[in-house]
Amino acid sequence: MRSRREFLKDAATGAAMLGSSAAANAMGIGGMLGQRVQLAKSSVIIARDSQLHSQGASKPDEKRTLDLLDRAITAYTGHANPVDSWKHIIAQKRAQNQVIGLKTNGLGGQGISTHAVLVVAIAERLQQAGVKAGNILVWDRNARDLEACGLTINSNPARIRCYGSDSAGFEDAIQNWGTAHPRFSRILTRECAMVINLPILKDHSGAGVTFAMKNMYGVVERPQDLHANGCNPGVADLNCCPAIREKFWLTIGDAMSSVYEGGPGFRPEHLWYPNTLMVSDDWVALDQIAWNTIEKKRAEAGLATLEAAGRPPRYIATAADADHRLGVNDPKRLHVVEV
């Protein structure tokens, strides 16, 4: 693990920070459709607050969540000020006066969905960074998933908007990449200039682990078509599609609470509180760290490894292979920065 100082030093040189895709585009080599260029190392910010959930509370503390987000984002960008950090992030996609999407995950129901308090914190900082409320669009598969997060449906453009692909619809055209032939949500293709990925960390009965890359199953019309063989290579192929690569970039992973067994649904008997946010633009690296996190907890609980349980998340290695090149899964090439 590297220190914050080492990380910031790398950030200053641009080696570790702000996105393989952004860097690749700047270098003129990002045109390899749907593929990220692997840099030498990939960084994952892990921000943790053991007091995030006060004694006996099932919901994280609002103020502490905002502080945790600020810590994570400032570490990610290298800016001391959170608002400056957000301005920097928005500028990377030239999205200052455009719609910025926040893609949540409410599939698991209200017990294990992206926390509304995190969404609210991000929306607050985005507005402080100059984004109009109506240009913030919180979205997911459908209204039910959004409500499971504790969010309220709203299409009034004077306020932060929040609605699902069920009301916005899907493109008629199919995009093809490997085994993936999805129709994408029109929220992604037509409304958003950039989208921030807000998954929640969970065990997954088919894929092993669901976090950054698997959350993209919630932006297509028929995710069930991609579930074969433990979602491998479905996850990797889907994440190579241009619609995702062009709009998504940053993941702020919600690991404030999680299920380490029985997911992706809510299983209170397997609920635990990592009290963590994980931030990176390398989603493969994030998912590798997520896998490690789930395995560690499973071991503590006396459960078999995901490999022994017959569901290792093989899609992570596939996403890192030469055919996909979506990021880095080699532990030697990962920089984990804890703040």
Next chain:
Amino acid sequence: MTRTKKALTLGVFVALVALGAIAGCKNRSIATLSSGMDAHSNADPFPASGVIDGWVKTDETRTYKADDLWQYIDGDAEQYLRAGVVSAATSGYKFHGQLEAVVDVYTMKDAAGAQKILETGLTKEAKTVALGDEGTQYAQSVIFRKGPALVRIVAYENTPETSQALLNLAHAVEAKL
């Protein structure tokens, strides 16, 4: 007068018989509807509001065929499909206006399929409870099977009342299966 009295008495009697017949028909109608619901209890095993003390049914029941199950539980549908799920139904409940819970009823092809799901993910904290053919309980959830039906009830908070309240709800669902 006597004839008039007799006629009036007869008229009142006929009227009473007629009213009784109408009332009887109404009662029969209610009874018929009730038995109709019972006959289709596999399609609607969800207790109505007020049937169990403190519990209110907060949602319309949503049902999913096997092919559509992914719309409800996405990737988790795979394990249910492998176990032979035919359909699923779900509804939200609230206890004393505060504790929220969800009831899922999966209808499998056979009892073996229900058993397979029941056994998945059991931990040493699971407590055996007398529900259906087999049942287990955790602090915030109850799962049991009865014939080909697999029922999972999950609460979103752990309060001192949660465990018993869930058990009461589970018994009411069981009675409707």
